Amino acid sequence: MHVDPEPPVVRVSHDAQGVDDRGLPVSPDGTDQRLALTFDAFDARHHTLWLRYAHTQVGSRAAAETVVDATCARLLGHWPHVLTQESVARYAWALLKEEVAWWLDDHDREPALVDTAAFHAAVRKLLDHENHENHKKQEKHDQFDVLQREIRLYGAISRLPERQYDVVVLRYVLQIPDEEVAEYMGIEVATVRSHVRHARRRLARHLDVRETETEE
Template sequence: MARDSDGALGVEVRDPARPDPRDPMGPDPTAPGVRRHTDRSSRRLALTFDAFAAHHHRLWLRYAHTQVGSRPVAETVVESACARLLEHWPHVLLQESVSQYAWAVLKEEVARRQDAHDGPPALVDTAAFDAAARKLLQHGTPDQFTVLENEIGLYGAISRLPERQYDVVVLRYVLRVPDEVVAEYLGIEVPTVRSHVRHARRRLARELGPAR
């Protein structure tokens, strides 16, 4: 019971979906009001996750493909990352950058797949051959083996870059992602993206030499 504004005793009206601080057990989860409130919240969360995943799915899949070398395997990796994100979606939404957090989860799933099969990133086998084929088709280069060798050397050197430089180069040049999106995924500023590019270029130039 509670007193109204005139001091008279009245019946306290409480939203059944809100916990009663006097009740250590909280609201009855089977109560209709609580159940409807929970269902609505779950649907809203599911909708926000679906929209987020749909926006990023294509790029996640392309990145995973460059790392594991197989489209079906890449799809499995992305599905595993999505399952982890959905399971902890309320926690994910509390992060400073949801895109950066999701990118880290995706990379963990890629690394888990690689560790399970004792394999390094498949960048050399995927991006190098694709790029060489594009050059051959576009420019009709007569020395096909030289083109392929140069591409393999380049992507092999990229795969040996420090992790942050590697991510920037793969996103920016292999997957052709704008600097702003690279910065969003990695949780850094656009000038920092460009700084990583400069350092990566100098490192690649030293490793490959002027002949490349």
């Protein structure tokens, strides 16, 4: 997903002349200081989630920090424009995803999601949900069969449509409430739940299992 290209997106250097330690230009009337405070409040609310999401994609804390720092620099570079957006959280989310994609492309890497412990736990939760009525039968499967099935699910999740993929990561891997998922993605809570249902059905088809409507 690409964001509004106006004004031009630039990467801001915090060492640039005439900017404060947040990357915002310094003005004598204090306007930019007030803008910086609004960014600080926004960043304080969302920064940890941004880091956690980036970590699932790029595979290390250091790389995640690089991605999030670049995202913050872009936001700071035209923060007044960002504040005019219908959903600032959604705009920032789109920038974060662009930075993740650029980092992966620069390093010739695929998303590291399937290598994280959190993802493996989320996959098992999904599997449990899909098959709670057949739990006893599942227990009779040998571990090799279970592993094969999880590997198939990893591939299926990676092929989900973008919105469904984001919902699965936010809701199951990062365990974000539906209301916060809706805020980050700029959609209604009902739409989040719809994406969850469609993702489950798509994954169930890939796994050739019966999908249920029971919530976890």
